[in-house]
Amino acid sequence: TQLLEQSPQFLSIQEGENLTVYCNSSSVFSSLQWYRQEPGEGPVLLVTVVTGGEVKKLKRLTFQFGDARKDSSLHITAAQPGDTGLYLCQRGSGGSNYKLTFGKGTLLTVNP
Amino acid sequence: ETGVTQSPTHLIKTRGQQVTLRCSSQSGHNTVSWYQQALGQGPQFIFQYYREEENGRGNFPPRFSGLQFPNYSSELNVNALELDDSALYLCASSPELAKNIQYFGAGTRLSVL
Numbered sequence: 001t002q003l004l005e006q007s008p009q010f011l012s013i014q015e016g017e018n019l020t021v022y023c024n025s026s027s028v029f030s031s032l033q034w035y036r037q038e039p040g041e042g043p044v045l046l047v048t049v050v051t052g053g054e055v056k057k058l059k060r061l062t063f064q065f066g067d068a069r070k071d072s073s074l075h076i077t078a079a080q081p082g083d084t085g086l087y088l089c090q091r092g093s094g095g096s097n098y099k100l101t102f103g104k105g106t107l108l109t110v111n112p
Numbered sequence: 113e114t115g116v117t118q119s120p121t122h123l124i125k126t127r128g129q130q131v132t133l134r135c136s137s138q139s140g141h142n143t144v145s146w147y148q149q150a151l152g153q154g155p156q157f158i159f160q161y162y163r164e165e166e167n168g169r170g171n172f173p174p175r176f177s178g179l180q181f182p183n184y185s186s187e188l189n190v191n192a193l194e195l196d197d198s199a200l201y202l203c204a205s206s207p208e209l210a211k212n213i214q215y216f217g218a219g220t221r222l223s224v225l
Contacts, residue, residue, distance in 0.1 A: 042216030102154035
């Protein structure tokens with residue numbers, strides 16, 4: 001069972017446009033990671049966020065963690081074809097049985 | 113380049129057979145996690161090994177088992193293969209104090225016929 005909801009599932013835009021993708025959970029998470037995965041490759045870590053309200057920037061990518069630590073967003077400014085890929089959010093759970101859960105991802109296509 | 117290598121890159125098996133997939137973690141990382149990724153889906157957590165012990169497990173049956181060796185490399189074994197086991201299997205390594213920070217290999221594509 002997926003505990004993280006990502007939206008939209010698919011997104012196709014033109015080069016130069018801005019976009020936002022979302023990751024939501026019904027429960028609080030202690031940390032959240034964002035990854036990008038390209039076809040035939042494993043996911044590559046983009047950022048980890050841990051503090052409610054935290055905002056991190058990575059060049060044209062802006063990551064935000066909700067105040068209640070139940071949601072996160074990724075905003076891309078002036079998207080480029082190289083941004084094309086599957087964007088995945090991931091959370092960890094503590095306790096004696098440690099688990100890491102991914103959302104289903106947002107498949108982004110940036111057309112030239 | 114994450115420093116995590118998986119072998120083989122592709123594998124074809126038939127239903128009922130057994131398979132072993134291998135993963136070499138990034139230098140200095142003592143935690144390895146395994147995931148199954150079906151086409152069009154996010155990775156599903158199978159289990160995690162820390163210092164040769166299973167540290168956590170997802171909702172996978174016992175025919176999915178693993179090992180971690182003293183050099184922190186790891187194996188995923190799947191017995192009695194089923195058609196639905198066809199997927200990309202990903203391995204990720206993490207440093208001691210940041211198990212949520214993962215570096216992934218390129219995966220093994222398993223096809224079960």
